Amino acid sequence: MTDVRDILGSKELSEAVQAVRSLTNRYCSQRKPEGQPSFASIALGKTFRADKAAPIISAADPSYRGIVEVLFLGFCGWGDFAV
Structure with a gap:
């Protein structure tokens, strides 16, 4: 039986992931900047996270x-509602 760690660390999987990244970079004109919090984590919880939204708005x-x-x-x- 093959260990999942062997698959995850394989050259083939790494090349496939890189190929998908290359395609999305070429054809997807819109993407969330790396490190930016997700929309869900900012606006879809019990409270609106203005502290996370403000830097995105200003950038x-x-x-x-x-x-x-x-x-x-x-x-x-x-x-x-914040008042």
Whole structure:
């Protein structure tokens, strides 16, 4: 029986992952910047995480279109309830 660790560390899997990354980089014009918190972790919990939203809004990364506008609207709505 093959150990899963052998598969995960295999050259074949590494090459396949790199091929998928290459394709997504070439054909996906929109992607979340690495290290940026997910939309779900910012806006879909019990509380709106303004501390995570504000830096994303101010950075306005053009590679992830729409996120600034959506988070800004969430920020505006959160402000009504934060008082």
